[in-house]
Amino acid sequence: MQNQSKMPLVEQLDAHAQSCPISLHVPGHKGGAISPEVWQKCLKWDVTEITGMDDLHHAEEVILEAKLLLAECYGVKKSRFLVNGTSGGSLAVIMTTLRRGEKVLIPRDAHKSILHGIELAGGEPIFLTPQLHQEIGTSNGVTPELVTEALHNHPEVKLCIFTYPSYYGTTFNLQKCIQIAHQFGVIVFVDEAHGAHFLTSSEFPKSAVDLGADIVVQSAHKTLPALTMGSYLHIVHDLPIFDKLDYYLQVFQSSSPSYLIMASLDAARKYVATYSDADIEAFWKMRAKWLKWLTKNKFELILPDDPLKIIVRKPGYTGYELQEIFEANSYFPELADEKQLLLILPLIKKGMDFTPINRIYSPERKAVATLPYEEGEPGTSKLALAYEKMHDHPTDFVLLDDAIGLISAETISLYPPGIPTIIRGERLTEKHLPELTNLQKHHYQGGEKLATNYIRVFR
Ligand SMILES: Cc1ncc(COP(=O)(O)O)c(C=O)c1O
Numbered sequence: 001m002q003n004q005s006k007m008p009l010v011e012q013l014d015a016h017a018q019s020c021p022i023s024l025h026v027p028g029h030k031g032g033a034i035s036p037e038v039w040q041k042c043l044k045w046d047v048t049e050i051t052g053m054d055d056l057h058h059a060e061e062v063i064l065e066a067k068l069l070l071a072e073c074y075g076v077k078k079s080r081f082l083v084n085g086t087s088g089g090s091l092a093v094i095m096t097t098l099r100r101g102e103k104v105l106i107p108r109d110a111h112k113s114i115l116h117g118i119e120l121a122g123g124e125p126i127f128l129t130p131q132l133h134q135e136i137g138t139s140n141g142v143t144p145e146l147v148t149e150a151l152h153n154h155p156e157v158k159l160c161i162f163t164y165p166s167y168y169g170t171t172f173n174l175q176k177c178i179q180i181a182h183q184f185g186v187i188v189f190v191d192e193a194h195g196a197h198f199l200t201s202s203e204f205p206k207s208a209v210d211l212g213a214d215i216v217v218q219s220a221h222k223t224l225p226a227l228t229m230g231s232y233l234h235i236v237h238d239l240p241i242f243d244k245l246d247y248y249l250q251v252f253q254s255s256s257p258s259y260l261i262m263a264s265l266d267a268a269r270k271y272v273a274t275y276s277d278a279d280i281e282a283f284w285k286m287r288a289k290w291l292k293w294l295t296k297n298k299f300e301l302i303l304p305d306d307p308l309k310i311i312v313r314k315p316g317y318t319g320y321e322l323q324e325i326f327e328a329n330s331y332f333p334e335l336a337d338e339k340q341l342l343l344i345l346p347l348i349k350k351g352m353d354f355t356p357i358n359r360i361y362s363p364e365r366k367a368v369a370t371l372p373y374e375e376g377e378p379g380t381s382k383l384a385l386a387y388e389k390m391h392d393h394p395t396d397f398v399l400l401d402d403a404i405g406l407i408s409a410e411t412i413s414l415y416p417p418g419i420p421t422i423i424r425g426e427r428l429t430e431k432h433l434p435e436l437t438n439l440q441k442h443h444y445q446g447g448e449k450l451a452t453n454y455i456r457v458f459r
Contacts, residue, residue, distance in 0.1 A: 019330060020330060021331075022356070022357070023332055024331055024333050024334060024343035024345070025332055025335075025344055026219075026222040026228075026334060027221045027226065027227065028197075028221065028222060028223045028224045028226065028346060029225035029346075030225075030354065033346070033354065034225040034271075034347070034348065034349075035267060035268075035271060038263070038264060038267045042260055045259055045260055046258070046260050047259050048259070053259065056081065056083065056253075056257040057246075057250050057255070063262065066081070066262075066269070069266075069270075070265075070266075070269045071234070073199075073272055073273040074199055074207075075199075075210075076216075076234040076236045077235050077236065077237065077238040078235040078238065079232060079233065080235075080246075080249060081230070081231075081232065081257075081262050082217070082230070082231035082232065082233055083229055083253055083254060083257040084252060084253045084254065085113075085228075085229045085230075085231050086113070086191065086193045086217045086218065086231040087111075089217040089231055089249075090113045090189075091116060091117045091120065091248070092248035092253075093189050093233070093245065094114070094118060094121050094161075095120060095121050095248045095251070095252075096244045096247075096248050097187055097189065097241055098117075098118065098121040098158060098159050099121070099122075099123075100122035100123070100388070101122060101388075102123050102124065102156075102158040102159070103123065103124045103125075103126055103156055103158060104123045104126070104158065104159045104161060105128060105147070105150055105157050105161070105181075105186070106118070106127060106128065106161045107127070107130050107142050107161075107162065107163055108139075108381065109139040109163065109166075110161065110163055110419070111163065111191060111193065111417075111419065112411055112418050112419070112420055112445075113418075114191060115423055115424075119387050122387050122388055123158075124382070124383075124386065125383060126154050126157065126382060127380060127382065128142045128146050128147065128150055128380055129146070129376045129378050129379055130142055131375070132374075132376075133166075133170050133304075134373065135302055136168055136170065136339075136340070137339060137373040138167075138170070138337075139166065140170045140171075141166065141170070141171065141172025141173075141177075142162070142172065142177065143378065144173055144176040144180055145378075146378050146380075147160070147177045147180045149380075150380050151180065151181065154380075155184065157184070157186055158186065158187065159186060159187050159188075160177075160178075160186050160187070160189070161190070162174060162178075162189075162191070162213075163190075163191045163193075164191070164192055164195065165195050165304075166194070167194060167335075167342070167419075168304055168309060168342055169194065169306030169308065170304045170305055170306075171305040171306070174208060174211050175206075175211040175212060178208075178212040178213055179212065187214050187215070187239065188212070188213045188215075189213070189214065189216075190211075190213040190215075190216045192207065192208045192209075192216050192217065192218045193217065193218065193219040193222060193231075194222055194223065195207055195208065195223075195306070196219060196220045196222065196224050196231075196268075196272075197224055197272070197347050198306075199272060200272050200275040200279075200280070200347065201280040201283075203280055203284075205305050209234055209236050212236075214235075214236055214237045215233070215235055215236060215237075215242065216233070216234045216236060217231060217233050220264075220265055220268050221264075222344075223308055223344070223347060224268040224272065224347065225264070225267065225268055225346075226265050226267070227258075227261045229258075229261055230261040230264050230268070231265075232265065233245075233249075271347075275349065279348075279349040279350050281350070282348055282349060282351070282352070283307075283345075283347060286353075286354055287307060287345055289355055289356065290310065290343075290345060290355075290356060291310070294356075297359060297362075298314070299312045299314050299322075299362075300314060301313075308344055308345050309342060309345075310343045310345065311340050311342055312333075312341040312343060313339060313340045314362060314365075315364075315366070315367035316366055316367055316368055318336075318338055318339070319336035319337045319338060319339055319340045320338075322336065322340070322341045322362070323336035323341055325360060325362050326360065329358060329360045330358075331360065334416070339370075383423070384425060384426060384427040385425045385458055386425070387425065390409070393409075393459070394458070395459060396457060396459050397454040397455065397456050397457075398454065398455065399453055399454060400436055400437065400450075400453050400454070401453075403428045403455050403457055404430060404432075404433065406427070406428055407425060407426070407427050408424060408425070408427075408455060408458075409424055409456040409458045410424055410446050410448065410455060410456045411423050411424045412436065412445070412455075413444060414442060414443070414444050415443055415445045420446075421439055422435075422436065425458075428455070428457070436450065436455065440453075
């Protein structure tokens with residue numbers, strides 16, 4: 001019998017909160033520091049569909065009004081609140097727009113939720129090799145040339161999905177990619193999970209909404225002051241095929257949507273709608289303080305296109321070692337990788353403060369020579385086994401070393417960012433082995449027996 005008086009999650013959350021952590025990660029409300037007036041009242045707002053509270057799945061009153069305000073704020077035809085994150089929205093969009101056996105163009109570095117959607121719809125993914133960001137060494141969108149080539153080779157593609165911006169805050173020529181897809185008559189869905197704040201100022205990169213996408217999902221919770229799982233869906237072009245969207249939103253979201261999440265989405269919309277020139281000025285000042293402080297603490301910085309994000313490095317240190325140093329000083333980054341740390345600043349307004357406090361000390365080390373980043377051959381790839389054949393196909397566990405040439409029956413992703421290292425249905429090659437071995441040292445999702453060097457493959 002275990003100790004039933006324990007509340008491990010509650011206790012850990014409480015201890016973390018008591019330690020006065022500095023949040024340089026999502027969610028964008030930064031532990032309630034942004035828009036505190038919303039958070040103080042929280043529990044009293046946790047109600048259900050009682051009189052006056054409307055119904056997310058059949059909105060006629062206050063939720064309808066809030067959705068109309070959201071659509072106007074983002075300049076789109078229709079908007080929806082999502083209470084199951086961008087993941088739930090992506091599942092609904094893909095099920096709405098893709099039929100069994102139809103082809104869909106996606107970047108190979110898509111979030112796993114996109115792959116789950118295509119699997120459920122029974123679509124056939126055509127993967128585009130992403131370009132590499134030369135400085136950061138992470139993937140950075142796709143080229144218009146590759147989109148053109150892929151659509152020439154696969155004219156029957158029904159849907160193009162792009163991820164914009166990347167987790168690390170980099171952008172690419174999305175506008176051109178969308179124009180090309182439209183020239184081929186293909187619907188464009190953009191996973192803008194990390195870009196809900198782009199509309200707040202012309203000093204941020206342009207949003208996919210403005211760059212011509214047909215339908216867009218955004219994790220409001222990642223960069224705006226909204227609760228985790230709170231996301232937005234925007235129908236930019238009201239195509240007849242989107243008529244089924246509300247049906248699928250009901251399928252993939254709870255029949256008891258959280259009023260707390262919905263209220264935070266309503267408040268975050270107001271936050272965006274009222275974001276002023278004075279606010280962006282306050283944001284730049286706050287950001288300048290962080291850049292100065294990081295430099296003073298002897299870190300090297302890379303500044304991607306999204307000013308909310310800062311990439312931190314130090315010669316001789318891996319990102320994981322830097323993460324430990326930051327966390328020991330109560331600064332909690334969004335993520336670490338081999339080379340660097342990713343910090344996410346809050347989208348503050350005038351009158352708010354978010355300043356670094358104590359100094360971080362890390363001894364100087366000699367720089368270690370590193371290999372240049374390896375760019376994948378630009379091109380397309382496919383699954384080795386179609387989704388429809390996977391369901392009843394027998395599987396076995398094999399040792400990683402014996403898995404080359406076999407087809408993976410698992411999707412395994414480093415988390416965060418949730419981009420699969422291997423996708424269910426993909427053939428394992430030499431290149432996957434060191435990547436999967438490396439995952440064992442970090443936090444990953446999928447990979448039932450990866451810790452003991454086994455992977456599930458299709459027989
Ligand atoms: C690019 C991308 N898309 C989608 C998602 C899923 O978003 P959510 O957590 O809102 O479901 C994430 C989450 O990290 C992401 O990075």
